[in-house]
Amino acid sequence: MAPDAEGFLYPQILADKCVDCGLCEKVCPIGKPKAEKKDVQGYIVRYYDAAIVEHSTSGGVFTALASHVIGQGGAVYGTGYDANMRVVCKKATTVEELAEMRGSKFVQSHLGDTFRRIKRELAEGKKLLFVGTPCQVEGLLSYLRKKPDNLICIDFVCRGVPSPGLWANYVQMMEKKFGSKMVGARFKHKTYGYHATTMKVDFENGKSWYGSGRVDPMMKAFVSELASRPSCGACNFKQLGRKSDITMFDCYEFTSVTGMPDDNKGYSSVLIQSEQGAELFEAVRDRLTVIPAQADQLVKANGIMVYRSAKPNPKREQFYRLAQSEPIDVAMEKTSPITAKDHAIEKVKGVLHKAGLVQLAKKMKKKIKRSL
Numbered sequence: 001m002a003p004d005a006e007g008f009l010y011p012q013i014l015a016d017k018c019v020d021c022g023l024c025e026k027v028c029p030i031g032k033p034k035a036e037k038k039d040v041q042g043y044i045v046r047y048y049d050a051a052i053v054e055h056s057t058s059g060g061v062f063t064a065l066a067s068h069v070i071g072q073g074g075a076v077y078g079t080g081y082d083a084n085m086r087v088v089c090k091k092a093t094t095v096e097e098l099a100e101m102r103g104s105k106f107v108q109s110h111l112g113d114t115f116r117r118i119k120r121e122l123a124e125g126k127k128l129l130f131v132g133t134p135c136q137v138e139g140l141l142s143y144l145r146k147k148p149d150n151l152i153c154i155d156f157v158c159r160g161v162p163s164p165g166l167w168a169n170y171v172q173m174m175e176k177k178f179g180s181k182m183v184g185a186r187f188k189h190k191t192y193g194y195h196a197t198t199m200k201v202d203f204e205n206g207k208s209w210y211g212s213g214r215v216d217p218m219m220k221a222f223v224s225e226l227a228s229r230p231s232c233g234a235c236n237f238k239q240l241g242r243k244s245d246i247t248m249f250d251c252y253e254f255t256s257v258t259g260m261p262d263d264n265k266g267y268s269s270v271l272i273q274s275e276q277g278a279e280l281f282e283a284v285r286d287r288l289t290v291i292p293a294q295a296d297q298l299v300k301a302n303g304i305m306v307y308r309s310a311k312p313n314p315k316r317e318q319f320y321r322l323a324q325s326e327p328i329d330v331a332m333e334k335t336s337p338i339t340a341k342d343h344a345i346e347k348v349k350g351v352l353h354k355a356g357l358v359q360l361a362k363k364m365k366k367k368i369k370r371s372l
C-alpha cells in the first residue's frame with residue numbers, strides 16, 4: 001500500500017511479482033453483491049457507566065459490546081493511535097485496552113496486516129470482534145470468503161474518511177504550534193456536551209487544545225467535506241441492511257424520536273443486522289439503557305448517511321493540492337478561511353459554557369432562526 005498525492009493509501013501491484021491470478025480483484029468488495037434486504041431492528045442505547053459514556057463518542061455502545069466479547073475470552077480489533085499518533089487498527093484483550101479505541105477518529109485507519117492476523121486467529125478458534133468502517137467490514141468479510149461463527153463485525157454509519165497524510169500534516173502543524181509532542185487526540189470530546197463537536201488535543205508539555213469544526217482546521221476539513229477519500233463521495237456500502245452483525249451511529253435527535261428530554265450526554269443508535277448481532281446485544285442489554293425504535297425512524301432522524309454519501313466540497317481538490325506543500329492551517333486559510341468572527345464565537349462559547357448558558361444560547365438561536 002502506498003500513499004497518493006493526497007495521502008490516501010492504495011494498493012501497488014509489483015508487475016514482476018504478480019502471477020496474474022486475479023485473486024485481488026475477486027476479493028475486492030467493490031462490485032460484490034450487496035447485502036440482502038432484511039428487517040432490521042433499531043434501538044437507542046446508553047451504557048450504564050457515566051464515566052465511560054463521557055469518553056465515548058455517543059452512548060458508549062461499543063464498550064458494552066466489546067467488553068462482553070473480552071469477558072468471554074475473546075479479543076477486539078478496533079482503532080487507536082500508535083506512538084507517532086498514526087490512526088491504526090489495534091487488538092485489545094483486556095477492557096483497559098478498549099479505552100484508546102473509544103472516540104471516533106475521523107481519519108482512514110492503517111489496517112496493516114490486521115486481516116491476515118484475524119484469519120489466523122479465527123482458524124485457531126478464537127472469538128473476535130472487528131469494528132471498522134462499512135468498507136473495512138465488507139473488505140474483511142470478502143477476504144475471509146465465508147463469515148465464521150467466531151467472528152462478529154460492527155460497522156457504523158460513516159460520513160467519510162480524511163487521508164492519513166492530511167492527519168500527519170495536522171499532527172506536525174500542531175506539534176510545531178504547541179512546541180511539544182502530541183500525545184492524545186479526541187475528535188468528539190464532550191467539552192461543551194454531546195451536541196457540540198469539539199476536537200481536544202493533548203501535548204506532552206501538559207498543554208491542551210480545544211477547537212470545534214469552526215476553528216480547528218482538521219475538524220473543519222472533515223465536517224465541511226473538504227477531506228474525505230474520493231470513493232466516499234459515491235460509497236458502495238450505503239444501505240440499511242448490512243453484512244455486519246450490528247451497525248452503530250449517533251442519536252442526535254433523541255428528543256424528536258423519543259419525546260423525552262435530552263441531557264446532552266449522548267445516546268447511540270443501533271441497528272441489529274443478524275442473529276449473531278441480536279445474541280450479542282441481548283447479552284449486554286442489562287448494562288444498557290435501551291429504548292426500542294423503528295429503524296426507519298432512526299435513519300430519518302439521525303442517520304441519513306445510512307443511505308446517502310456526503311457530497312464533496314467543490315474546493316476539495318484545491319484544499320488537498322495546497323495541503324501537499326503547506327501546513328493544513330495555511331491550506332485552510334487559502335481555501336476556506338477561519339475568520340476573526342469564528343474565533344470570537346468560539347471564545348463566547350467557552351464563556352457561556354463556564355456560566356452554564358450554552359444550552360440556553362442554542363435554544364435562543366433556534367428560536368430567532370425560526371422567527372426570521
Ligand SMILES: Cc1cc2nc3c(=O)[nH]c(=O)nc-3n(C[C@H](O)[C@H](O)[C@H](O)COP(=O)(O)OP(=O)(O)OC[C@H]3O[C@@H](n4cnc5c(N)ncnc54)[C@H](O)[C@@H]3O)c2cc1C
Pocket residue numbers: 055056057058059060061062063077078079080087101102103104105106107108109131132133156157158159160161248249250251268269302303305
Ligand atoms: C470515520 C467515522 C465517521 C463516522 N460518521 C458518522 C456519521 O456520519 N453519522 C453517525 O451517526 N455516526 C458516525 N460515526 C459513528 C460514531 O462516531 C460512533 O462510532 C457511534 O456513535 C458509536 O458510538 P460509541 O459511543 O459506542 O463509540 P466509541 O465508544 O467512541 O467507539 C468508537 C468506535 O469506533 C471505532 N473507530 C474509531 N475511529 C475509527 C476509524 N477511523 N476507523 C474505523 N473504526 C474507528 C473504534 O474502534 C471504536 O470501536 C462515524 C465514525 C467514524 C470513525
